[in-house]
Every structure is written in C-alpha cells, then in structure tokens.
Amino acid sequence: MNNDWTLEKPDTPTPPSLDYLIRVYGSSEDKDMGISITETVKFKKHFDNVYDRFNFVKNTLVEVILSQRRSLEYNGFYNAFLMGQLPENRFVKIAKRFAYRPRPINNKLLSIKINILRDATNIDYTPSELADIFKCNVDHVRTAIQSISNSSKSLEVL
Amino acid sequence: MIHTAICTYIEGERLYLQCRQFNAMTPSFDQKTGKTIYPFKMGINSKAIIGEELSPKVAIFRGKSILDKDTCIKGKTIDGFSVRPFGATQIIHTGRHRGRFIITKGISLAHIEIGFRALLEKKDKK
Numbered sequence: 001m002n003n004d005w006t007l008e009k010p011d012t013p014t015p016p017s018l019d020y021l022i023r024v025y026g027s028s029e030d031k032d033m034g035i036s037i038t039e040t041v042k043f044k045k046h047f048d049n050v051y052d053r054f055n056f057v058k059n060t061l062v063e064v065i066l067s068q069r070r071s072l073e074y075n076g077f078y079n080a081f082l083m084g085q086l087p088e089n090r091f092v093k094i095a096k097r098f099a100y101r102p103r104p105i106n107n108k109l110l111s112i113k114i115n116i117l118r119d120a121t122n123i124d125y126t127p128s129e130l131a132d133i134f135k136c137n138v139d140h141v142r143t144a145i146q147s148i149s150n151s152s153k154s155l156e157v158l
Numbered sequence: 159m160i161h162t163a164i165c166t167y168i169e170g171e172r173l174y175l176q177c178r179q180f181n182a183m184t185p186s187f188d189q190k191t192g193k194t195i196y197p198f199k200m201g202i203n204s205k206a207i208i209g210e211e212l213s214p215k216v217a218i219f220r221g222k223s224i225l226d227k228d229t230c231i232k233g234k235t236i237d238g239f240s241v242r243p244f245g246a247t248q249i250i251h252t253g254r255h256r257g258r259f260i261i262t263k264g265i266s267l268a269h270i271e272i273g274f275r276a277l278l279e280k281k282d283k284k
Binding site: 067070071074075078081082088091092095096098099100101102126127128129132135137 | 182183184185186187189194196197199235237242243245246271272
C-alpha cells in the first residue's frame with residue numbers, strides 16, 4: 001500500500017504545506033462516482049476529539065472503580081473494628097491511610113463527570129457519594145449538580 | 159423540635175442516629191478544621207437528634223447549623239460525619255420494622271440530603 005494513504009507523520013520535520021485526503025465514492029453498477037476532498041488536519045482532528053472524549057469517559061469510570069475498591073477495602077477494616085478485632089487507635093491509624101484530602105476541581109469538569117456517571121449507571125448518587133467518588137468537597141458537587149439543572153449546555157460532554 | 163426541610167444542618171458533641179440503612183463512607187480530611195472526618199449516609203426513614211450540645215455552643219463546620227439539644231432532623235436520606243469512628247450499632251424494634259441506632263462519639267454533623275417524598279410532594283402541590 002502506498003504510504004501516502006496513511007495518517008502517519010511524514011519523515012520531514014516540517015509539516016507539508018499541502019495535505020489533503022481524497023475520498024472516492026459511488027456505486028460500481030451505475031459507474032457514478034463522486035469525490036470529496038478534505039484537509040488531513042481536519043480529518044485527524046475529528047478522530048482526536050473522539051479519542052479525547054473516549055479517554056475522558058474511561059478516566060471517569062476508572063475513578064469510580066478505584067473509589068469502589070477503596071471503599072470495599074476500608075469497609076473490610078471497619079467491619080473488623082465493629083467486631084472488636086481491631087482496637088480504635090489501630091483502626092484510626094488505618095482509616096487515616098484511606099482518608100483523602102478534597103481536591104479543587106473545575107465546576108464544569110465535575111458536572112460533566114457527574115453526567116457521564118449518571119448516563120452510564122442510571123443511579124441517583126447523592127452529593128456525599130459523588131464527593132467520595134471524585135475525592136472533592138461536597139459543596140462543589142452541589143454547585144456542579146445545580147449547574148447541570150440550570151444549564152442544558154453543560155450536559156454536553158466536552 | 160423536629161425539622162424536615164432539606165439542607166437543615168445540626169451539630170453536636172454527640173448525635174443519636176436512627177435509620178434502617180446505615181453506610182459508613184471512606185474518611186476524608188476536613189479543610190476547615192484539618193481533622194479526619196468519618197462520613198456516613200443514612201437511608202430509609204432516617205433521623206438524627208442532638209444528644210449532647212457542643213461546648214462552647216458555637217457551630218464548627220456550618221454557620222447555619224442548629225445546635226440546641228434534642229433538635230431532631232428527619233428525612234429520607236441524611237448524611238453527615240463525625241470526628242471519631244462509629245461504634246457498634248444497636249438494633250431497635252419499633253413496630254414492624256427493625257431499625258438501627260447509633261450514638262456518635264465525637265463532634266458530629268448531620269444534614270438532610272433528601273426529604274420525605276410525601277412532604278416534598280405536598281410542598282410542590284402548594
């Protein structure tokens with residue numbers, strides 16, 4: 001196959017000033033064919049956006065999985081504490097290992113993450129649960145949820 | 159006094175928590191006080207009562223918190239936290255359903271996250 005048809009970077013350090021993709025379409029029966037030409041940069045950008053969106057959704061879901069895992073492990077120790085297997089001072093030390101410092105998070109980014117989670121799971125998470133999942137302040141979650149209900153624009157992902 | 163309005167906060171040296179579903183969540187650090195806090199979430203007919211007032215009687219976490227002894231908040235979901243881990247729960251028999259009763263050991267906060275549906279619907283109708 002000719003290398004001209006790939007999206008790989010050319011060997012030359014400077015990008016070519018002319019870079020287009022040509023699409024030929026039509027039916028073989030009618031022998032009626034059409035041609036469309038698009039800039040390679042535009043074409044590539046479209047796939048980059050799809051990839052970025054996919055990556056963002058994946059990272060959000062990974063955050064949820066890690067949070068559930070953390071919660072499961074913590075509950076194991078908490079159960080041991082409740083059963084009297086662990087004294088309080090030892091449990092507190094262990095609990096501090098699981099404790100997170102709420103991190104500052106962009107309001108729009110958070111509302112997008114909440115939306116992804118709601119769309120993917122259909123679960124009504126409470127703000128405290130969402131704060132636990134995304135390791136942020138519960139007030140930030142409330143503001144993000146409010147902005148979702150106030151503006152339909154923030155529902156769009158990226 | 160009993161409060162059922164959502165977003166009502168109570169704070170106390172000791173809170174009595176009563177519910178049918180109790181979840182202890184992973185601890186975090188409170189930015190205001192720098193203390194490790196142990197969050198919880200109660201579901202299905204939740205109730206929190208101030209058993210012991212803060213001393214001095216000044217809100218620590220939320221300025222709007224109610225601080226009077228015996229103040230009770232009720233809701234479908236109540237969340238909050240305590241500065242000490244929650245101990246064992248007692249099972250209480252109140253009528254048909256068995257509930258759980260928990261006494262927090264340190265300074266605690268509780269807040270109505272979701273109110274009772276019947277009350278919310280009544281409010282909407284008005």
